[in-house]
Amino acid sequence: MTFDLIVRGGTLVTPEGPRRADLGISGGQLVEVSEEITADGKALDASGLHIFPGVVDAHVHFNEPGRTHWEGFETGSRALVAGGGTSFLDMPLNSSPPVLGRAEFDAKREIGEQKSLVDFGLWGGLTPINLDRLDELAEAGVIAFKAFMSHSGLEEFPAVDDLTLLEGMRTAKRHGLLVGTHAESNELTRGLTEQVRAGGHKGVRDYLDSRPVLAELEAVTRALLFAEETGAALHLVHMSSGRAVALAYEAKQRGVDVTIETCPHYLHFTDEDVERVGAALKCAPPLRSKAVQDELWAELLAGHIDIVGSDHSPAPPDMKTSDDFFALWGGISGAQSTLNVLLTDGYGKRKLPLEAIAALSALNPARRFNLPGKGRLDVGADADLALVRLDETFKLTELHDRWQQNPFGGEDYQGRVTHTLSRGRTVYQDGKFDDTVRGRLLRPGA
Incomplete structure (x- = not known):
């Protein structure tokens, strides 16, 4: 099987607790979640990172x-x-x-x-x-x-x-x-x-x-x-x-x-x-x-x-x-x-x-809110992922809202987000955005 993207070596945060697994993504969805995906293809190395549902x-x-x-x-x-x-x-x-x-x-x-x-x-x-x-x-x-x-x-x-x-x-x-x-x-x-x-x-x-x-x-x-x-x-x-x-x-x-x-x-x-x-x-x-x-x-x-x-x-x-x-x-x-x-x-x-x-x-x-494709790291769900370096403490200094009056700014936090994937596309990585990505309307049940 071929994939659009394979996220390798990360620790998935699941309802049963954290576990190491690879994620195979095609068509914006998770199509395989297994201990190791052996297929070739474009890969994102998530070693040392925890993967949360977005x-x-x-x-x-x-x-x-x-x-x-x-x-x-x-x-x-x-x-x-x-x-x-x-x-x-x-x-x-x-x-x-x-x-x-x-x-x-x-x-x-x-x-x-x-x-x-x-x-x-x-x-x-x-x-x-x-x-x-x-x-x-x-x-x-x-x-x-x-x-x-x-x-x-x-x-x-x-x-x-x-x-x-x-x-x-x-x-x-x-x-x-x-x-x-x-x-x-x-x-x-x-x-x-x-x-x-x-x-x-x-x-x-x-x-x-x-x-x-x-x-x-x-x-x-x-x-x-x-x-x-x-x-x-x-x-x-x-x-x-x-x-x-x-x-x-x-x-x-x-x-x-x-x-x-x-x-x-x-x-x-x-x-x-x-x-x-x-x-x-x-x-x-x-x-x-x-x-x-x-x-x-x-x-x-x-x-x-x-x-x-x-x-x-x-x-x-x-x-x-x-x-x-x-x-x-x-x-x-x-x-x-x-x-x-x-x-x-x-x-x-x-x-x-x-x-x-x-x-x-x-x-x-x-x-x-009846959004069946969201919020989980299961086969069939949208490939919406937040990759986090859990053991890293960082100071929140780069704010991206319009007025940057975020009162959380300037404080030290645990767990730096390194990547955010929306339906399999990397929309954010280490301070940089892919501004070509666009979202779609979510309706109840869809």
């Missing part, structure tokens, strides 16, 4: 069309592949207009096909102003629906009221699609913010105090109740506290169809870092105390968290500059750092097994 980042904001100056498919996907990412699911905001109907979906899809270095799926919005357009979004091929239970920061993407969320879940259930929720109580976050600002307070700690863990717990409880009532599949994005994860995991144990996502910044940084670093670490829900972070890690190590997504959400420097912390755009740049945070803080410091890292970053998101 990161499937289920939560990014690449913002095209309309806000390409914040980030775009080109620069965003470059950052992603430099960190071992081979596919992503782009949120319906902060593009302008947001993806609330088929026309907006088609416009975003076309730009992605022109500019993205890797495969991508598109979330559709679930808001009070497009409830009657969810069917057309499902037919267009959205990967899931996204709803904000608190203010999104954009007037054109309003938060859901309870009835909208309930009816949206019913529609999603009918189409076999997920509903992802930004779970913070609008009542609590709005009311606390008004109280704080009425007193003239505008600092970092004031902002952090205006979005307490309680606001997350209240919204999670409500979302779980609606999912249980409708039978809809619920995905809780960017959970920031162990208590919220525990609530959701308990519901899962009693049969609610829910998955739980957290982000590298909640695992790596704390509220003290926000006070030290400032605007680059503003997000919602906000970063928490070390005690809350330890509870989050305990839930992750117990296997109660399903997915780690970057929630990469950049903005231009002028939107990150103000003496009023409430006025700053909230969003953290991190698409390049997910795998390295898990390897450094997880595998290196907390003994998180490599197979768990592969599941959190690739296998689980691929399964949850």
Whole structure:
């Protein structure tokens, strides 16, 4: 048998644990996985490297069309592949207009096909102003629906009221699609913010105090109740506290169809870092105390968290500059750092097994969002690979997102990504990109 490429001598990170094997690739897929492939042909020497399934980042904001100056498919996907990412699911905001109907979906899809270095799926919005357009979004091929239970920061993407969320879940259930929720109580976050600002307070700690863990717990409880009532599949994005994860995991144990996502910044940084670093670490829900972070890690190590997504959400420097912390755009740049945070803080410091890292970053998101070709190193899967020199410590200095305001930059990490392959093509190698590679749209089940 002949192959387009043979990846030789690497250590595969599989659900059963690491094992040495060769990979035979043809037509963009893995067609042989065996201890030794004896065929001749073009080869990539992976001796001394660990091979992970390429990161499937289920939560990014690449913002095209309309806000390409914040980030775009080109620069965003470059950052992603430099960190071992081979596919992503782009949120319906902060593009302008947001993806609330088929026309907006088609416009975003076309730009992605022109500019993205890797495969991508598109979330559709679930808001009070497009409830009657969810069917057309499902037919267009959205990967899931996204709803904000608190203010999104954009007037054109309003938060859901309870009835909208309930009816949206019913529609999603009918189409076999997920509903992802930004779970913070609008009542609590709005009311606390008004109280704080009425007193003239505008600092970092004031902002952090205006979005307490309680606001997350209240919204999670409500979302779980609606999912249980409708039978809809619920995905809780960017959970920031162990208590919220525990609530959701308990519901899962009693049969609610829910998955739980957290982000590298909640695992790596704390509220003290926000006070030290400032605007680059503003997000919602906000970063928490070390005690809350330890509870989050305990839930992750117990296997109660399903997915780690970057929630990469950049903005231009002028939107990150103000003496009023409430006025700053909230969003953290991190698409390049997910795998390295898990390897450094997880595998290196907390003994998180490599197979768990592969599941959190690739296998689980691929399964949850019904992407059968992604997230695994099996025959028939897409040849999406991240090759990592696991024993190497390096300083993250080469950033590839548009504004390079990545707060992870400048720190030391374990496990340098040497190569990223998208459907068998080397799109990234040792700091260099193949900009001729283009991704394709991912649809559920395809």
